[in-house]
Amino acid sequence: MSDSIDDRPSESSEIPYSFARTAGVGEIRRSFADLGPGESTGVVYSVAGRIMLLRRQGKIAFAELRDSSGHIQLFTGADVTENFDKFVDLSLGTWIGATGEVITTRRGELSLKVQRWVVLAHAERGFGDKWHGVTDPDTRYRQRYVDLWANPEVREIFVKRSKIISEMRHYLEGKGFMEVETPLLHSVAGGALAKPFTTHHNALDMDLFLRIAPELYLKRLVVGGFEKVFEIGRVFRNEGISPRHNPEFTMLELYQAYADYHVMMELTEDLVSHLGQVICGSTVISYQGRELDLTPPWKRVTMEEIVSEQLGREVCVSMGLSELSAIAVEHEIFVSPSWGPGKVLLEIYEKIAEHTIWDPVFVCDYPLEVSPLSRDHRSKHDMVERFEVIIAGRELANAFSELTDPAEQRRRFLHQVAQHIEGDEEAMGMDEDYLRALEYGLPATGGLGIGIDRLVMLLTDQSQIREVVAFPTMRPEQDR
RNA sequence: GCGCCUCUAGCUCAACGGCAGAGCAACGGACUCUUAAUCCGCAGGUUCUGGGUUCGAAUCCCAGGGGGCGCACCA
Numbered sequence: 243m244s245d246s247i248d249d250r251p252s253e254s255s256e257i258p259y260s261f262a263r264t265a266g267v268g269e270i271r272r273s274f275a276d277l278g279p280g281e282s283t284g285v286v287y288s289v290a291g292r293i294m295l296l297r298r299q300g301k302i303a304f305a306e307l308r309d310s311s312g313h314i315q316l317f318t319g320a321d322v323t324e325n326f327d328k329f330v331d332l333s334l335g336t337w338i339g340a341t342g343e344v345i346t347t348r349r350g351e352l353s354l355k356v357q358r359w360v361v362l363a364h365a366e367r368g369f370g371d372k373w374h375g376v377t378d379p380d381t382r383y384r385q386r387y388v389d390l391w392a393n394p395e396v397r398e399i400f401v402k403r404s405k406i407i408s409e410m411r412h413y414l415e416g417k418g419f420m421e422v423e424t425p426l427l428h429s430v431a432g433g434a435l436a437k438p439f440t441t442h443h444n445a446l447d448m449d450l451f452l453r454i455a456p457e458l459y460l461k462r463l464v465v466g467g468f469e470k471v472f473e474i475g476r477v478f479r480n481e482g483i484s485p486r487h488n489p490e491f492t493m494l495e496l497y498q499a500y501a502d503y504h505v506m507m508e509l510t511e512d513l514v515s516h517l518g519q520v521i522c523g524s525t526v527i528s529y530q531g532r533e534l535d536l537t538p539p540w541k542r543v544t545m546e547e548i549v550s551e552q553l554g555r556e557v558c559v560s561m562g563l564s565e566l567s568a569i570a571v572e573h574e575i576f577v578s579p580s581w582g583p584g585k586v587l588l589e590i591y592e593k594i595a596e597h598t599i600w601d602p603v604f605v606c607d608y609p610l611e612v613s614p615l616s617r618d619h620r621s622k623h624d625m626v627e628r629f630e631v632i633i634a635g636r637e638l639a640n641a642f643s644e645l646t647d648p649a650e651q652r653r654r655f656l657h658q659v660a661q662h663i664e665g666d667e668e669a670m671g672m673d674e675d676y677l678r679a680l681e682y683g684l685p686a687t688g689g690l691g692i693g694i695d696r697l698v699m700l701l702t703d704q705s706q707i708r709e710v711v712a713f714p715t716m717r718p719e720q721d722r
Numbered sequence: 723g724c725g726c727c728u729c730u731a732g733c734u735c736a737a738c739g740g741c742a743g744a745g746c747a748a749c750g751g752a753c754u755c756u757u758a759a760u761c762c763g764c765a766g767g768u769u770c771u772g773g774g775u776u777c778g779a780a781u782c783c784c785a786g787g788g789g790g791c792g793c794a795c796c797a
Contacts, residue, residue, distance in 0.1 A: 348755050
């Protein structure tokens with residue numbers, strides 16, 4: 243293997259710099275779907291892809307050529323195909339370009355009767371067992387380029403991921419939203435409660451954080467007069483890796499001036515059900531063997547209601563810290579002395595209620611204490627106008643009526659800073675420029691964030707985030 | 723970070739204290755309509771690494787490394 247490069251210098255020099263492909267194999271399959279057995283069409287195409295199977299039968303041979311659109315059989319014979327002896331000698335995995343007539347074989351298999359062919363790349367390594375493929379997760383995630391050939395269904399997930407994001411853009415632009423880009427390097431880690439990655443800028447000699455959310459910059463753009471903005475981009479959180487968490491993941495965040503969280507609910511259920519319809523062909527989809535109904539309108543409940551329902555007794559944030567803490571302890575929830583009643587209520591909710599939800603639910607009205615960027619609820623004391631969307635027991639989206647009052651935002655930041663000093667690594671820092679922006683005036687604004695990876699998991703029926711991220715974060719390989 | 727499981731040929735897997743094996747891939751050969759083609763032949767190993775127990779270790783024990791699952795954290 244290691245000396246193979248020296249073995250064929252001449253072959254490498256014969257690799258062409260381009261190949262004039264005239265069709266993808268999927269296109270040919272669609273055009274000639276109705277041919278009977280043993281037909282010749284007189285139509286000639288040039289295709290390109292990898293040889294994935296090769297069956298020799300004396301002076302003829304059959305090969306399976308696969309490209310990104312599917313696979314087609316190549317029919318070759320000593321009397322029809324140039325360099326037939328070399329063709330049957332090809333290793334599985336070799337990229338070739340082939341030109342020939344569309345035919346069907348006696349058994350009715352749509353094939354290309356190859357007249358000319360050329361090697362486009364040699365495969366010095368094999369793609370694993372032709373029946374079992376490659377199943378080792380380590381190999382699959384580290385060498386996705388192998389996984390994509392060895393396990394064709396993997397390809398479909400990434401095609402769908404691309405369509406989901408593309409359709410999302412199309413949908414939002416259709417609603418008058420403008421796509422923007424904001425910094426990934428932040429001098430203050432804000433916009434979410436999470437531990438940031440730290441990096442360093444040499445020329446400025448300053449530490450910077452990889453963003454944990456684009457939120458504060460997007461709202462600055464609303465202050466600047468862009469009324470409907472969105473960003474689809476990577477965010478980074480320095481936390482554990484799990485089947486549902488990758489340290490870098492993709493979020494959609496959008497902001498709409500003059501809107502509140504009720505508008506965000508309508509937008510969310512319309513967007514997600516639309517994506518279900520486009521990607522899965524229905525707003526009723528199948529997830530992990532179970533039916534899941536994305537059809538709007540989605541159920542709306544308050545956090546206090548759903549917790550009360552699960553506990554079988556009335557629970558609200560105003561019942562006070564000691565009583566809520568007692569309930570938490572009853573359910574084996576750790577309660578930190580620094581927590582107020584709002585945080586305790588959130589913990590109870592996450593422990594006992596969140597996982598019980600299957601079909602989409604808007605869980606509304608969060609404690610102010612755990613929502614430093616959300617606007618006070620217009621009728622409930624110590625609560626904010628915020629909701630999360632829970633689907634299949636997981637948080638998919640987070641949204642609120644944005645806090646617009648600079649003085650109140652300053653108080654919230656100060657509280658966060660105090661929390662940080664007390665050891666809460668996820669608490670936000672003070673962002674003076676953001677406060678200054680609010681002082682110029684932010685109108686009523688609705689904001690929404692959707693975890694794209696989890697949305698893709700939902701619409702592609704995957705239970706692990708690593709299946710929808712092409713190159714998930716992994717430890718570096720040891721010596722190989 | 724903690725707990726449980728796992729790592730054997732390029733790939734998929736056997737052997738579970740007694741000679742490290744099979745199928746596929748690779749390599750050599752036969753075959754003019756195959757569909758994971760078939761048939762014949764040949765080759766392929768630091769059983770993740772390092773210690774230990776034992777007459778004898780892929781197998782049992784300890785430590786380390788990779789991976790998976792669960793918990794914790796979060797989206």
